[in-house]
Amino acid sequence: MDFDLSEEQAILQNTIRRFVEEQCPREYARELDNTGKFPEDLWQKMAKLGFLGLPVSAEYGGSEGTMIDMVIVVQELARATLALAVPFTNTIGLTNKVVSALGTEAQKAKFLPELVKGKIKTCFAWTEASGGTDVLSMTTFAEPSDDGASFIVNGSKMFITQAHQSDYIFTMLRTIKNPPKKTQGISCLIIPTDLPGISIRTIEKVGQKSTGFCEIHFEDVEVPRENLLGEENKGWYQMLPLLNGERTCFSAICLGIAQAAFEDAVQYMGERTAFGKTINHFQILQHYIADMKTMIDAGQLLTYRAAWLETMGRPIGFEATEAFLACSQIVNRVTDLGIQILGGYGYTTEFDMERYWRDGRVFRISPITNEMAKNFLAQSLGMPRSY
Numbered sequence: 216m217d218f219d220l221s222e223e224q225a226i227l228q229n230t231i232r233r234f235v236e237e238q239c240p241r242e243y244a245r246e247l248d249n250t251g252k253f254p255e256d257l258w259q260k261m262a263k264l265g266f267l268g269l270p271v272s273a274e275y276g277g278s279e280g281t282m283i284d285m286v287i288v289v290q291e292l293a294r295a296t297l298a299l300a301v302p303f304t305n306t307i308g309l310t311n312k313v314v315s316a317l318g319t320e321a322q323k324a325k326f327l328p329e330l331v332k333g334k335i336k337t338c339f340a341w342t343e344a345s346g347g348t349d350v351l352s353m354t355t356f357a358e359p360s361d362d363g364a365s366f367i368v369n370g371s372k373m374f375i376t377q378a379h380q381s382d383y384i385f386t387m388l389r390t391i392k393n394p395p396k397k398t399q400g401i402s403c404l405i406i407p408t409d410l411p412g413i414s415i416r417t418i419e420k421v422g423q424k425s426t427g428f429c430e431i432h433f434e435d436v437e438v439p440r441e442n443l444l445g446e447e448n449k450g451w452y453q454m455l456p457l458l459n460g461e462r463t464c465f466s467a468i469c470l471g472i473a474q475a476a477f478e479d480a481v482q483y484m485g486e487r488t489a490f491g492k493t494i495n496h497f498q499i500l501q502h503y504i505a506d507m508k509t510m511i512d513a514g515q516l517l518t519y520r521a522a523w524l525e526t527m528g529r530p531i532g533f534e535a536t537e538a539f540l541a542c543s544q545i546v547n548r549v550t551d552l553g554i555q556i557l558g559g560y561g562y563t564t565e566f567d568m569e570r571y572w573r574d575g576r577v578f579r580i581s582p583i584t585n586e587m588a589k590n591f592l593a594q595s596l597g598m599p600r601s602y
């Protein structure tokens with residue numbers, strides 16, 4: 216076993232860390248959170264420096280980085296702001312993965328170079344208002360047009376991250392209304408957001424404000440058949456395994472936030488005084504710091520293991536879910552302790568700790584709830600299906 220980053224990985228980590236420290240100081244991260252604005256300037260700089268092509272094949276202008284490289288970059292971005300980490304995970308990581316795995320040559324040639332150049336943004340629409348956990352209850356329907364050249368889409372999606380800032384919605388929908396099994400008859404359509412019949416409404420939320428989320432309505436939206444990604448009616452079986460890598464990247468996001476909270480807490484403890492000494496002298500607060508670091512390191516090992524397995528081309532369903540379950544809880548516990556260490560100031564908006572706490576809270580809910588992650592793990596361990 217080798218627990219060290221390779222020389223190239225360490226260089227990548229230093230480079231991206233320097234980039235975010237120089238380009239996204241905490242004042243800018245706060246501004247992004249306050250305004251909900253997407254940092255297009257930084258996105259374009261990332262494109263110029265080659266970061267956006269990290270996981271993409273060299274054939275389409277990328278640098279063919281591994282999942283370990285992705286985890287390194289996503290974690291450093293999240294240490295500064297989710298405004299970069301979340302789009303990097305969805306627009307770059309997930310889009311590259313599904314288009315590379317399932318796309319036609321024409322789709323790869325159209326989308327992948329655009330991703331690398333920072334020209335397009337994408338979002339992924341699975342959830343509907345009727346339920347995200349029971350996602351197979353989806354009813355958004357795509358009916359073939361009379362001439363078969365396109366699909367007519369009707370329905371709506373809920374809680375879709377960055378839909379309002381995206382050029383394309385990778386939309387999971389029904390292409391058979393009442394199939395014998397709910398997992399059948401689902402397909403993925405790549406829907407341009409500027410087509411007639413699409414309306415997008417942003418919804419206010421507690422954290423991750425710079426990457427808002429949205430409700431999307433499709434009313435008789437005509438989508439060319441060539442925008443079908445993968446096989447018609449096989450979408451569930453083809454897309455689901457590809458989401459495991461997304462879980463690994465979201466684990467890294469949790470760790471990036473937790474690391475920022477840990478660093479801020481350590482700094483604060485060295486500055487704040489009580490009873491005539493800095494509060495880093497109090498043993499109970501030292502124990503909090505020890506707990507925070509132990510949790511972050513444990514999450515890091517699980518996340519690197521999942522990323523390593525994927526890099527080796529091995530199955531990662533169980534390990535990626537374990538990593539995400541752990542890291543989503545770790546970021547909640549670490550940021551909560553961070554607030555405790557900062558006391559009243561931790562509960563103000565003048566310090567970043569409350570932003571970390573708000574940003575981290577969602578990961579026990581999305582992209583998969585802790586409860587559903589545990590269902591999956593328990594079933595994988597041989598337990599009967601509970602639902």
Ligand SMILES: Cc1cc2nc3c(=O)[nH]c(=O)nc-3n(C[C@H](O)[C@H](O)[C@H](O)COP(=O)(O)OP(=O)(O)OC[C@H]3O[C@@H](n4cnc5c(N)ncnc54)[C@H](O)[C@@H]3O)c2cc1C
Nearest residue numbers: 339340341342346347348349374375376581582584586602
């Ligand atoms: C910030 C944010 C961003 C999101 N971005 C996207 C996105 O980009 N694309 C997208 O498609 N979706 C997105 N989602 C939706 C997200 O995937 C869902 O919120 C999540 O899957 C949970 O679904 P739900 O909110 O409908 O809760 P529900 O499914 O209604 O669940 C409610 C509660 O019941 C529990 N529960 C449900 N079924 C079971 C069961 N069988 N066993 C035990 N407990 C159960 C859940 O764990 C939860 O605690 C986002 C959500 C948020 C909050």
